[in-house]
Every structure is written in C-alpha cells, then in structure tokens.
Amino acid sequence: MDPKRPTAPYDALLLLSFGGPEGPDDVIPFLENVTRGRGIPTERLKQVGQHYFDFGGVSPINDQNRALLEAVRKDFAESALDLPVYWGNRNWAPYLTETLREMVRDGRRRVLVLVTSAYSSYSGCRQYRENLADALAALRDEGLEVPRVDKLRHYFNHPGFVEPMIDGVLRSLEDLPEDVRDHAHIAFTTHSIPLSAADGSGPVEGQGDGGAYVRQHLDVARLIADAVRERTGVDHPWQLVYQSRSGAPQIPWLEPDICDHLAERHASGVAAVVMAPIGFVSDHMEVLYDLDTEARAKARELGLPVRRSATVGTDPRFVAAIRDLVLERAADERGQQVAPCILGTLGASRNICPAGCCPARLPRPAAAGADSPFR
Secondary structure, eight states, X not given: OOTTOTTTTOOEEEEEEXXXXXXXXXXXXXXXXXXXXXXXXXXXXXXXXXXXXXXXXXXXXXXXXHHHHHHHHHHHHHTXXXXXXXXXXXXXXXXXXXXXXXXXXXXXXXXXXXXXXXXXXXXXXXXXXXXXXXXXXXXXXXXXXXXXXXXXXXXXXXXXXXXXXXXXXXXXXXXXXXXXXXXXXXXXXXXOOBHHHHHTOSOSSSTTOSOHHHHHHHHHHHHHHHHHHHHHSOOXXXXXXXXXXXXXXXXXXXXXXXXXXXXHHXXXXXXXXXXXXXXXXXXXXXXXXXXXXXXXXXXXXXXXXXXXXXXXXXXXXHHHHHHHHHHHHHHHHTTOOOOOOOOSSSOOOOSSBOTTOSOOSSOOOOXXXXXXTTO
C-alpha cells in the first residue's frame, strides 16, 4: 500500500442524506419528492408542511450536513488523508444524481458512501441503496462511466457515535432540578417504522436475520444507560420509544409514541424524563418539531420536567469515527485484517449488505450490496 494513500482503492467519499427545504417555496415541492408515487393530495401535503412553515419553511438538515461536510474535510486534511468529500441528497438539492455526475466528471471511479442513518432498516439503508442504483442507472443511460460505489457499514455501535450521546444524557440529567435528577427516567427515542419493516430489517441470510432495527437501538440504549449508571452511581430506568410516525393509521407501527410515553410515565409517578434521540445523527426537523415542540408541549401540559439530550452532530469524536470507518473499509477492501471499532454485544455490521436485506414491499434494484447490478 502506498503510505500516502491509506484510503486506497477509494478516491472519494459521498455524504448521502435525506435533504430538506430551504425556504417556504421549497416545502411543497420537497414533500412531493418525498411522497412521489403515493398519490397524496396537495392539501394533505400542505398540512404536513406546516411543520416546516412554522420554522420559516427551512429544514435545518441541509445546514447540518454542510457543517458535517466541513468538519469531515477538515479532519481529513489534518490527518493527511487525500480523499475528497462530496454531498448529495435523496429529496432536495444537491440531488444525488447531480452529485454523482459531478464526481464522474472529476474522475472519481471508486466511491465510498456515508449515509446519515446509523441503523439497519429499509428507509435508513436499502432505500438509499435504491436511490444510488437509480442515479447510477441515469449516468449509464447518459453514456457516462459508472463508478464503483460501496457503502460504509452501520455505525450505531461505534464509540464515536455512542460516547457523545452518553455525555449528552449526563448533561441533560445534570440540568434537571436536583430534587428530581436521581429519579429521572430516560426515554431513548428513534423514528417509528411499520412493524413489517422492523421485523424485516437486517440480513435475510446467516446470523441475526430480521429485527435488526429494534435490536440495534436496544443495544445502544443499554450502552448509554450502563455508562450513566457507572458515572453517576444512579440506575435510571429507561425505555426505547418512538416518534415521527406517518402513514395510514390502520398499518401497525412501532410503539409507544413519545408523547403517549410521557403521559404514561407521568401517571406512574415518574419525577422527570430525559429524552435521548439516539436514532438521529443531527437536530433536524424530527428532533426540533417532534421532540422540542410537540413532546415538550405535552410535558408542559402534564407538569413533567423534561430535558432533551444532544445528537452527535459534528462532535469531533463522531467526525473521527467517520475517518476510522473509511480507513477500516479501505483496508478490508485491500484484503488486510481489520479489527472493527465497536461497543456492545452485536458485533460489527457487514460491509456488504446481503442480497435482499431490509426488503421493500416492491423489489427494486439496490446498489452497494451483494445484489447490486453495478458490482
């Protein structure tokens, strides 16, 4: 290996995210992108879009991705890693296909992808891989050379993801009134998904078939709760709960919802709650609205003291974890022995998603996996 190229064979990193509107005029077109093919009427989109209009029509996710992009580039430069970093979105500018087109024109042929979702699920992994396949097919149809694209493994149990959240929960507990602090309950929150998607998440062959989404979140929650107990001497009760449900009401989704959970905890006599959004990388709309707005309003109605702990955002430990994941995957691709940096009981996720993992209701081609049409 060329010591100047520890990221070989890769020549670029792509930050792949959800995207969000950047002004009032963007809200409905953005939601049309998100819901395309579902036949949702414009009036319903306007109702959903009110969450964005309440924040000036601007989702914070794009600025958060810009900050992460800058932090990763700075970290790579300080670590003497010559690996350019690009950014593309699923649902808003910069669009994924446009970014990949730019990368090809810049001569990038081996691309690593970092998705801003740490866990296994259709919406958090395979759907992004389907988006990659769509974009690569578009490049092929344009007569452009299609790059080889690989995805970084799920990083939910990397210390650089877990340890900032431990510190965030500790800070939130410290911020509670002293008379309720030691009696506080921790509500670990993540995005609700349909039960069918949760049951089907993860590999379809080998160890750990199905149920990976909940299993991975529970592992992270236990890691944080155990660390809080060790550092404070207090064993806080905790539960994994859900938020941001959407879709038809007759379809069962993961429960309980965070607002229902707050009411239940208050009725049982809990003195305070720390909401820890372990399912999210940054403080985007699901955090700012569903937790900081709706859940806090519910807590005020109940008279229940609550605090919301921080997401990892651009914490230097998370940024360093991205570098670590890149070097780990590059070494593995070169055939070198790699000891993945992980916490908890589940082990490291696979570098290559097995064929058919996290299946959708309607099968579609997905890149960056064993069943990729572009490998």
